[in-house]
Amino acid sequence: MALIHIKDVVKTYDMGAELVHALSGVSLDIEENEYVAIMGPSGSGKSTLMNVVGCLDTPTSGLYEFGGQNVGELDDNELAEIRNRKIGFVFQTFNLLPRSTALHNVELPLIYAGISASARREKAEEALVSVGLADRMTHKPNELSGGQRQRVAVARALVNNPSIILADEPTGNLDSKTGIEIMQLLVDLHQKGNTIILVTHEEDIAAHAHRVIRLFDGKVASDEVIENPITYAERT
Amino acid sequence: MLTLHDFKEGIRIAITAIGANKLRSVLTTLGIVIGVVVVTLMATVIEGLGMALDKSISSLGTDTYYLSKWDWFGGEWWKARNRKDVTVEQAERLRERFQLAEAVVPVVSTWQRTMKYKNRSVKGNVNGTVPEYEITSGVVPEDGRFFNLYESNAGRPVCIIGHDVANNLFEREDPIGKTIKISGYSYRVIGVFEKEGDFLGTSMFSKDTQAFVPMENFLKIFGTNRSIDIHVKMREGVPKEDAKAEMIGVFRSIRGVPPGEENDFGVNTQDFLKQVFDGVVSTIGVVGFLITSLSLLVGGVGIMNIMFVSVKERTKEIGTRKALGAKRRSILFQFLIEAATICLMGGLLGLAISWPLSLIIDEVLPSSMPLWVVGLSMSISIAVGLISGIVPAYTAARMNPVDALRYE
Numbered sequence: 001m002a003l004i005h006i007k008d009v010v011k012t013y014d015m016g017a018e019l020v021h022a023l024s025g026v027s028l029d030i031e032e033n034e035y036v037a038i039m040g041p042s043g044s045g046k047s048t049l050m051n052v053v054g055c056l057d058t059p060t061s062g063l064y065e066f067g068g069q070n071v072g073e074l075d076d077n078e079l080a081e082i083r084n085r086k087i088g089f090v091f092q093t094f095n096l097l098p099r100s101t102a103l104h105n106v107e108l109p110l111i112y113a114g115i116s117a118s119a120r121r122e123k124a125e126e127a128l129v130s131v132g133l134a135d136r137m138t139h140k141p142n143e144l145s146g147g148q149r150q151r152v153a154v155a156r157a158l159v160n161n162p163s164i165i166l167a168d169e170p171t172g173n174l175d176s177k178t179g180i181e182i183m184q185l186l187v188d189l190h191q192k193g194n195t196i197i198l199v200t201h202e203e204d205i206a207a208h209a210h211r212v213i214r215l216f217d218g219k220v221a222s223d224e225v226i227e228n229p230i231t232y233a234e235r236t
Numbered sequence: 237m238l239t240l241h242d243f244k245e246g247i248r249i250a251i252t253a254i255g256a257n258k259l260r261s262v263l264t265t266l267g268i269v270i271g272v273v274v275v276t277l278m279a280t281v282i283e284g285l286g287m288a289l290d291k292s293i294s295s296l297g298t299d300t301y302y303l304s305k306w307d308w309f310g311g312e313w314w315k316a317r318n319r320k321d322v323t324v325e326q327a328e329r330l331r332e333r334f335q336l337a338e339a340v341v342p343v344v345s346t347w348q349r350t351m352k353y354k355n356r357s358v359k360g361n362v363n364g365t366v367p368e369y370e371i372t373s374g375v376v377p378e379d380g381r382f383f384n385l386y387e388s389n390a391g392r393p394v395c396i397i398g399h400d401v402a403n404n405l406f407e408r409e410d411p412i413g414k415t416i417k418i419s420g421y422s423y424r425v426i427g428v429f430e431k432e433g434d435f436l437g438t439s440m441f442s443k444d445t446q447a448f449v450p451m452e453n454f455l456k457i458f459g460t461n462r463s464i465d466i467h468v469k470m471r472e473g474v475p476k477e478d479a480k481a482e483m484i485g486v487f488r489s490i491r492g493v494p495p496g497e498e499n500d501f502g503v504n505t506q507d508f509l510k511q512v513f514d515g516v517v518s519t520i521g522v523v524g525f526l527i528t529s530l531s532l533l534v535g536g537v538g539i540m541n542i543m544f545v546s547v548k549e550r551t552k553e554i555g556t557r558k559a560l561g562a563k564r565r566s567i568l569f570q571f572l573i574e575a576a577t578i579c580l581m582g583g584l585l586g587l588a589i590s591w592p593l594s595l596i597i598d599e600v601l602p603s604s605m606p607l608w609v610v611g612l613s614m615s616i617s618i619a620v621g622l623i624s625g626i627v628p629a630y631t632a633a634r635m636n637p638v639d640a641l642r643y644e
Contacts, residue, residue, distance in 0.1 A: 056559060056637045077563050084561020095556040095641070099252045111245050112561040156560070 002029035009062035011048050022048035024218040035190045037198045037209035045218040050199045054166045055082045084112050088157025092169035094149045096141040102152045103137045109160045127155035147178030154185055164195040171205055183208050187231055242566045246573035253574055264542045265582025267535020271528045272586025272613045278524035280594045282517050284603025289513045300372050303466040307502035309511050319500045321463035326490050334486045336479045338471045339368040344464040352417040353405040360445040364454020372467040380412045380427030383450050391452030396427035400444040421457050536624040543575050543628035554632050555640030568633035575625025576618045583617030
């Protein structure tokens with residue numbers, strides 16, 4: 001069974017006078033260990049889809065099953081628990097806590113998961129080492145470069161061993177060189193068995209994925225497999 | 237419920253947030269600071285008054301009645317004015333006829349008499365009484381002795397002076413055996429009373445500024461035209477109310493009050509001090525309570541306001557935390573703890589201010605800040621924080637994660 005099963009999902013926003021159809025009947029399945037890019041121009045509904053997939057928002061109608069569970073039936077606390085344990089977010093703007101160290105930022109999901117302080121520290125350190133920030137653990141975000149901040153965010157997304165990593169324009173605020181580093185990191189994670197969903201509007205970023213879903217006007221316009229995704233394998 | 241993790245993270249966030257806005261946080265707590273200062277100082281003053289009262293009451297004795305033409309407290313003085321004087325002769329008859337008393341002591345006073353020794357002089361009340369005064373008053377001379385029955389009956393010109401009188405008239409000399417002039421008449425000092433101290437900032441009720449001479453002498457020198465007081469100390473083990481009723485009955489018959497008419501004399505007790513005290517305490521209490529509630533209200537509104545600002549400023553952080561799995565209650569507690577911490581800080585600041593002030597009060601009115609007040613004011617601070625933090629915290633907890641994340 002698919003990890004993510006979306007069927008006829010509609011999301012409408014009530015903007016006072018008019019109803020905005022952000023998603024008007026989207027259906028798709030994503031299997032475990034897929035690397036999917038969701039693309040589309042602004043207003044196409046890709047952010048809304050990302051919010052629904054990330055359990056930040058629930059569909060107005062239609063079915064969304066995550067790991068066999070009907071997300072539409074969950075209450076706020078259960079959604080928070082799914083986000084905490086099953087989903088790792090990487091945001092375009094990093095969204096790190098500015099006054100906390102890298103280590104504490106990475107520990108955050110573990111705190112909400114109720115994990116003991118010592119186990120938390122161990123896991124967070126492990127995650128930071130895996131993104132190559134072993135020597136930056138006690139630094140605060142303003143002492144780190146953009147690329148390093150996004151690595152912290154990736155470590156934070158990883159630390160709870162989520163079922164999927166949701167990356168929303170992860171390179172949008174980075175220069176192309178550091179952007180490539182982050183993409184390389186995601187490719188590595190995919191090769192280690194993680195499921196990755198990438199939201200982007202840049203073709204060359206989407207080219208890292210193995211499958212590209214294009215949205216237009218709240219509907220799936222195309223869903224194709226990439227024959228030769230960029231893997232960086234030949235360069236390392 | 238609140239997990240330990242939520243709590244620890246809440247404290248951590250609170251400290252970080254407060255640290256990031258030090259000045260703002262301190263200014264916000266001003267209302268709380270004032271509230272705590274008022275509450276603690278008020279309690280310190282009341283405590284000090286209570287201690288002063290206890291001291292005064294113990295010096296007066298707890299089972300002594302004071303029969304007088306006047307009612308000390310309350311009563312209708314314009315009626316009392318027309319009463320017959322209480323006389324030494326009535327005191328004598330009361331002593332003969334009222335058997336439940338350990339001592340019945342007449343005391344007659346004249347106010348503001350000049351007492352002189354060499355070139356120094358003070359003014360104070362002069363009282364005429366009998367040796368049993370020692371029993372009814374419960375005070376003993378610190379130096380020397382009270383006059384004896386022989387001196388009393390013979391009306392010898394001897395006196396016992398209060399502590400302040402002795403200090404003011406005799407700088408380095410021993411007062412005992414010296415002769416002082418009271419209103420021009422010579423008296424030999426045979427005793428000095430121990431210090432009683434002031435009550436409610438006045439020495440009006442204490443013997444420190446007074447002098448005591450034998451009744452017979454007093455009447456000879458200062459005249460017999462004064463209404464006297466009769467101090468009645470009950471025997472031990474006699475039921476107080478019965479003894480009082482009996483005493484009033486006997487004294488009414490001595491004064492010739494027909495049955496059914498009101499007493500034509502006042503039956504006073506040291507309870508009047510208690511009444512004065514209660515009056516003062518409740519005034520301080522009401523004023524203090526008003527100031528405290530007002531400043532806490534203002535403080536609470538200030539905290540609520542700053543918490544709304546804090547929530548707004550950190551909308552994106554709230555969104556991020558929610559995305560990472562923070563539940564509503566985690567966010568709620570985060571901001572509640574922050575509000576409570578700010579208020580607790582204000583409370584501690586208030587204590588830091590009122591502590592030295594209480595030491596100054598201690599100089600005027602011996603007292604100390606009671607420990608329970610420290611606990612109470614800290615609890616009030618935290619409570620104000622929780623109450624004023626609840627609405628902003630709830631707003632934060634209810635935020636939609638998508639909107640919060642998108643907020644710039």
